[in-house]
Amino acid sequence: QVQLQESGPGLLKPSETLSLTCSVSGGSMIYYYWTWIRQPPGQGLEWIGYIHSSGTTKYNPSLEGRVTIAVDTSQNQFSLRLTSVTAADTAVYYCARPDTSGWYPISIWGQGTLVTVSS
């Protein structure tokens, strides 16, 4: 079955750029919306955005201007880039794959990776 695995630095300084990669195994990337979600420590879930395998993107307006999601279907990967990070960006970052039903329930999640922003 499809598995997702996040990778990237776990510690950043304020103003740096967060870059994470999600490796997809066990299935095709075609036709799906590849999604990033984050969860600050002790808090709830926040949708960051998604990219369709065709390249179409949607981002959370709260992060618009700082966030970029890209996909490389040939490498079975998609990525997250968040610029000018602050302590408020400290969170567990999940990559995820919603189902293709019209309700896009998120049934497949990566294990999550904690990114801490601290000077």
Added chain:
Amino acid sequence: EIQMTQSPASLSASVGDRVTITCRASQSISNYVNWYQQKPGKVPRLLIFAASTLQSGVTSRFSGSGSGTDFTLTISSLQPEDFATYYCQQSYRTPWTFGQGTKVEIK
């Protein structure tokens, strides 16, 4: 942005209790609601999609209902493994948004 407001924020219940969690959307979203369970330190797990459809492999103790703006997640008979935080999520319109969560604790 569509706001999803869950209530209560937390509840204490005993094994065997019937538990109901409510989620209200700031505008009508038809049945575009999904529910997740998250245990401490773990990845969220999909329970229900399309407001009332049980995800494959999820026990029938869980059920969902609602349409429009008001939705409920019900656990018919709470079991020890059900103590967790539950989130609703709307997928009607981006940005997809989650409720703030309901923590179900042991009484």
